[in-house]
Amino acid sequence: MLEQRLHELVYGFVGAWNHHDVDELTTLYDDDALYEDLRLAVTLHGRLAILGHLGQLLATCPDAVLALGAEPVAGGDRAYFEWMTLANCDGQMQELRGVSVMLFEDGRIVRQTDYPHPLAPRAAFERASVAAAVAEDNVAWGE
Numbered sequence: 001m002l003e004q005r006l007h008e009l010v011y012g013f014v015g016a017w018n019h020h021d022v023d024e025l026t027t028l029y030d031d032d033a034l035y036e037d038l039r040l041a042v043t044l045h046g047r048l049a050i051l052g053h054l055g056q057l058l059a060t061c062p063d064a065v066l067a068l069g070a071e072p073v074a075g076g077d078r079a080y081f082e083w084m085t086l087a088n089c090d091g092q093m094q095e096l097r098g099v100s101v102m103l104f105e106d107g108r109i110v111r112q113t114d115y116p117h118p119l120a121p122r123a124a125f126e127r128a129s130v131a132a133a134v135a136e137d138n139v140a141w142g143e
Helices: 003-018 022-028 047-060 121-135
Strands: 029-037 042-045 065-068 073-075 078-089 092-105 108-118
Touching: 003 022, 003 065, 003 073, 003 078, 003 092, 022 029, 022 047, 029 047, 042 047
Parallel strands: 029 108
Antiparallel strands: 029 042, 065 078, 073 078, 078 092, 092 108
């Protein structure tokens, strides 16, 4: 798959996440996709299970925003990207930074593994940058 197409798919994912558009997220995953979130120890098989999980996360954290830390690294059938997310989930502020690895076939995600890590205190200054980037519909922060 072309590198440019992989970048478009990653930006499409981030945009759908930030607009909390579960219908758009639905179009990005293969029917038999595998999703792993190593922080939550969650492994899900199939588009419906993945979307149920993502939909629940977005419903629990209605102001969740996701921003890319740098341009995705993409080639072949994979894309790797650094991200930061901020959200108020059930009254508790959640701040995570991590890396995701996506494997694609025929323009759809067939495997996604998220490697999140709670933000270190030194990264707290980036909150305003992330919020400003998302408010402007710009998916990148820190550049």
